[in-house]
Amino acid sequence: MTTPLTDPLDLLDLRSSLSDTERDIQSTVAGFLADRVRPSVPEWFDSGTFPRELVPELGKLGLLGMHLQGYGCAGTSAVEYGLACMELEAVDSGLRSFVSVQGSLSMFSVWRFGSEEQKQEWLPRLAAGQAIGCFGLTEPDHGSDPAHMRTRAVRDGGDWILNGTKMWITNGGIADVATVWAQTDSGIRGFLVPRGTPGFTTRDIKNKLSLRASVTSELILDDVRLPDSARLPLAEGLRGPLSCLNEARYGILFGAVGAARDSLQAALEYATTRIQFGRPIGAFQLTQQKLTDRALSVNTSALLALHLGRLKDAGTLRPEQISVGKLNNVREAIATARECRTILGGSGITTEYSPLRHSANLESVLTYEGTSEIHLLTVGRKLTGLSAFTG
Template sequence: MTDPLQLLDIPATLPADERDIQATVARFAEDRLRPGIREWYESGRFPRELAPEFGKLGVLGMHLDGYGCAGASALAYGLACLELEAADSGFRSFVSVQGSLAMFSIHRYGSEEQKAEWLPRMAAGEAIGCFGLTEPDFGSDPGGMRTRAVRDGSDWVLDGTKMWITNGSVADVATVWARTEEGIRGFVVPTDTPGFSARAVGHKLSLRASITAELVLDGVRLPGSAMLPEARGLSAPLSCLNEARFGIVFGAVGAARDSIGCALDYAKNRTQFGKPIAGFQLTQRKLADMTVSAGNAMLLALHLARLKDAGTIRGEQISVGKLNNVREAIAIARECRTILGGSGITTEYSPLRHANNLESVLTYEGTSEVHTLVIGQALTGIAAYR
């Protein structure tokens, strides 16, 4: 058994259509992603040339309706995220930012003209999007943003800086959030607009096969039609973040599953003191504890998917999933590295790469501390972070 989720027969409980989608994404990951991940991770490169292949696979905005999007269930989207992150968090991040942040913000809050212009190309992977909310001094507190949009006749002029933006330096379009006299509003910004620039963040120890960038808006002039007409206030970008966090709930399980599978295979073949290390009690305890933890995380993810497909999911419930599953996944990846011994520090084996990636996942789309306080507020009615 190399899939720890098989212990509880979890895959067998999934609907056939969703299992087929999961299997299709798993084959794509095996054929197109896993062969190159060691090189991409070591060189710090995201294979942008694969974007049309992600589009052909149908995972870009797959849970959205129309405009070339598949309209798949939340469960199908979650299972796709699981398989992508089992290969590497960078791939799930790309799909998540493209579909759940950039595309979702246009799909949910954009005009018909904005949707028709961008969504079909983004769904096909012909145009890449990014989501400009976080700033150098405002991450967990996006309401303090300094980026401003000022009216100038019928135009808008944007000035400010965004930071830690996935896809930022390769994006064709950015949805940028800025403070206006009317409150926080969103704008669709083609990245070839004069005054817009992006710089990739280098020397990363985590998410190396993913693009992270700083965006600078210096007098970026946009027509009035660039504003997202239905997005008013901070609740709009936060709703987009909930879409992305849902994918993380499943993605973290993928990283955990892959780590356990790698450690299990190694333990069965690595011999010490005359027998495979899988035969030692301490190793079996590690494997058993991690498999129970991964199974619990998967059951939580499936429960949240059912709530999301029913249209009843709440933000604090997604916070429970993100907090628990990422926390458990990073602990699993680190424990798996110990089973691998010295071999575990090389890129030949995946657990330490997953652990390094999950350090970023633990922080982005809401830190574990903030999600803890979101849950605390839901329980007590008191907002401790205000």
């Protein structure tokens, strides 16, 4: 009997293509999550709670804004950050979502577009997990079309008055500071809105069937007065928030591989130990076909993620290439999670096993940071030179 693989990515020996540092970071993150987080995830998912007490521990491990330089950030490579996202989402998409929003949206918006005073005030605290950030772009009526957002900021002397609503905001209900994007007379601009600012309130979204171990909220701005020092001075136009989204999308295309890999690992373990008709179900041809198809998907998705990570570290990664990664890897991860659930049979509908939880979470991942349709049309525009976004 051949020894079975404990890690589906061993099929192509992908770890051999990583540096010692990359392997060490991946192993460190995986070990921390196995000991501290994984045992409690089913309970958090079932109860719909996010473990806020974990945030300082994530900061201590260097996971918050880990790919940013200075201000208490770890300054890792893009591949190292991607591998951390892979391990985070292998445990739960909600956990990776928290880290992505904290580092690639909230912190990156300040790091890339903020003043030195804003960076000094917020980045060290966010990196340490002493403060939590969120990113307010999506609105109830403008998800895929942020250019027509209704949130507006109007000058009033030396201040700004903000009015509007943001929706589906990860971390919103627990954030100490929100990066809020608004229309102004001179185009879209970003503002830092601290919790406690008069007129700024949040409302958590309940009854979720996906990303249950994550906080998703509505941001409400009712005549919120901010000084001009709250404006991100280097963010002009829609390019500002879209560049932040590309940072988050990059983490997703690695994270989705983690969810798929974990689903396949659960199915492999079950298939080699579950006895039916006098033999392990993994010995049946139909089960081996499912496992092989999904292993091919997980391994090719991981290869794509690593390739795009190398491009990002080389400074040559293009937005449409990120769209290729998110579109393919999330789509394949959902297919993998669903197929692996079928191998688990009835046992697969409980929180004892991860594939159905991953499948439910990935429905949100498929939608946020650009729906699959948006990424498909982004790639189509690059292929044809023709835009399908406008009439």
